[in-house]
Amino acid sequence: MRTTVALIAALLLPAPAAAAPPCVDVPRWDDRCEEWVGVYDSGLGGATDDDRAADAAVDPRAGRAYTIAEVHVAADRSTDVVVTALDTATGRARWTRTLAGPRGTGDRAGAVALAPDGGTVYAVATTGRTLYHDSGQPWSFEADDGAVSTYALDARTGRVRWVARHRGPAGATAGGVAADGRRVYVTGISDETALLLAYDARTGRAAWRRALTPASVLPGDPAPTDTGVVWTVATRTAAHAVAAYAGVDARTGRETWRRTFEKHRPVAVAAARDGGAYVAARGWDPVGTHSAGAGVVYIAPGSTVARLDPRGRVAWQQARADTVTALLTDPREDRLWVTAESGRAPVRAVVDELDPATSERRWSAEAFDPRADLLGGRLAVVPGGVALVTGASNRGTSYCLTTTIDHEGLARWTARWSSAYADTDGCRPAGAGVDSAGRLVVVATATYVPAQRRDADAANFADAVALGYPAGA
Numbered sequence: 168m169r170t171t172v173a174l175i176a177a178l179l180l181p182a183p184a185a186a187a188p189p190c191v192d193v194p195r196w197d198d199r200c201e202e203w204v205g206v207y208d209s210g211l212g213g214a215t216d217d218d219r220a221a222d223a224a225v226d227p228r229a230g231r232a233y234t235i236a237e238v239h240v241a242a243d244r245s246t247d248v249v250v251t252a253l254d255t256a257t258g259r260a261r262w263t264r265t266l267a268g269p270r271g272t273g274d275r276a277g278a279v280a281l282a283p284d285g286g287t288v289y290a291v292a293t294t295g296r297t298l299y300h301d302s303g304q305p306w307s308f309e310a311d312d313g314a315v316s317t318y319a320l321d322a323r324t325g326r327v328r329w330v331a332r333h334r335g336p337a338g339a340t341a342g343g344v345a346a347d348g349r350r351v352y353v354t355g356i357s358d359e360t361a362l363l364l365a366y367d368a369r370t371g372r373a374a375w376r377r378a379l380t381p382a383s384v385l386p387g388d389p390a391p392t393d394t395g396v397v398w399t400v401a402t403r404t405a406a407h408a409v410a411a412y413a414g415v416d417a418r419t420g421r422e423t424w425r426r427t428f429e430k431h432r433p434v435a436v437a438a439a440r441d442g443g444a445y446v447a448a449r450g451w452d453p454v455g456t457h458s459a460g461a462g463v464v465y466i467a468p469g470s471t472v473a474r475l476d477p478r479g480r481v482a483w484q485q486a487r488a489d490t491v492t493a494l495l496t497d498p499r500e501d502r503l504w505v506t507a508e509s510g511r512a513p514v515r516a517v518v519d520e521l522d523p524a525t526s527e528r529r530w531s532a533e534a535f536d537p538r539a540d541l542l543g544g545r546l547a548v549v550p551g552g553v554a555l556v557t558g559a560s561n562r563g564t565s566y567c568l569t570t571t572i573d574h575e576g577l578a579r580w581t582a583r584w585s586s587a588y589a590d591t592d593g594c595r596p597a598g599a600g601v602d603s604a605g606r607l608v609v610v611a612t613a614t615y616v617p618a619q620r621r622d623a624d625a626a627n628f629a630d631a632v633a634l635g636y637p638a639g640a
Contacts, residue, residue, distance in 0.1 A: 199582040203258030205633035207236060220631035221276035223610035225600025226285045230255045232608040233288050236631040237276040248276045248292040255602040258635050262325035266292050266318055277341035283348045288320040291341040291353050315341040315355040319371060329371030333364055343388030350374055352396050354386035361386050361400035375420030394442035394477045399433040408432055410448040414479050424479030428471055437496045442477040447491045472505055483526040489517060495546040504553050506544035516541035516557040518572060530576030538564040547599035556609050558594030567594035567611050584634055586613045605638030
């Protein structure tokens with residue numbers, strides 16, 4: 168197969184070194200070559216060369232993958248958010264839309280979601296953060312004075328249909344987004360208050376708002392269900408952290424139930440077929456302070472996965488020794504998958520399929536590399552199974568790992584991709600999805616460390632990448 172290079176955004180040219188080397192099939196190690204590779208490199212160089220993918224959504228029917236990335240536009244480290252529609256067959260950009268706050272400010276990418284009919288892309292970002300420059304340093308600091316900005320974009324053309332913004336008294340930061348056809352649900356945080364905002368999907372008019380205080384972690388994507396919408400947030404008491412999950416009436420915004428898990432931090436929530444939800448949380452418990460007294464140190468002693476019924480009651484609960492990073496459901500086939508980081512260095516990436524009714528493990532599979540940790544796993548439904556996307560992180564042995572697993576837990580093919588930079592530092596998956604022809608699109612951030620930079624700030628170098636894999640077993 169021939170690998171071609173496409174651009175996530177046509178307005179910037181990648182550096183010549185960013186072109187990936189030719190792919191060669193290696194049986195049982197790298198036996199699936201990319202059909203295309205897209206790289207977004209601002210080309211600014213130095214510590215400002217920091218372009219990061221945040222999320223992706225694939226519309227199988229239209230053959231488009233929608234990505235959202237945070238890109239640098241100037242040497243002063245000001246940033247914009249870019250949403251791009253990629254052709255899943257070729258990787259070519261069908262359109263690109265820049266979502267920017269005032270000139271010279273710091274904008275942060277949040278997430279993207281598709282309307283159920285595929286006609287609208289909803290994107291959320293933090294826009295308008297003030298930049299503060301530290302004399303003599305290659306970076307700048309951002310104030311927490313931005314706004315949670317929600318954009319409705321025409322999925323075919325990228326045209327902005329409406330924009331809604333929420334800015335609290337102390338500014339606000341965007342989290343996740345979901346849509347159910349009637350409303351768009353957006354999460355965020357402002358002055359230690361977690362927010363769930365609802366907008367009319369057609370007009371962008373504010374429908375209602377929920378708040379939960381105190382909040383200590385930015386909420387992720389909410390999960391619309393047949394009975395409402397479920398969202399998740401980390402709160403805290405004087406002694407420890409608490410993962411809170413709440414059910415909200417989609418029409419009124421009234422909270423209908425709340426379930427908490429002590430000494431946990433929420434990871435993900437997904438809708439169940441009965442109107443309930445599957446939730447995942449990782450251990451999160453304060454055990455002391457930094458030597459300088461600058462803050463609390465948190466450990467992660469295991470994880471919890473649970474199924475909640477439509478009233479928020481626990482149908483089953485599974486305690487795990489590993490660290491869950493994502494969960495995924497396929498309601499059409501009543502399947503539930505969990506991926507986790509397992510063991511000490513080198514860390515393995517584990518995928519389990521659980522029985523949605525009982526939590527019984529149907530099968531377990533793992534990816535392992537004795538030279539590197541496999542971190543940040545994400546999942547995507549593929550024909551006949553599930554895809555795991557994770558990143559190998561270890562200077563000298565770093566790549567994006569994609570492997571597909573069938574319904575029996577057997578690996579079908581595995582692909583490893585790394586940039587042409589000799590000092591690639593890691594891969595951070597942002598999202599993945601499959602089109603109607605079975606092609607798989609993976610979106611990630613590739614971080615690297617040029618040989619001349621080995622100081623503590625070297626991790627600031629990054630490119631947003633998209634990878635296209637052909638259909639087939």
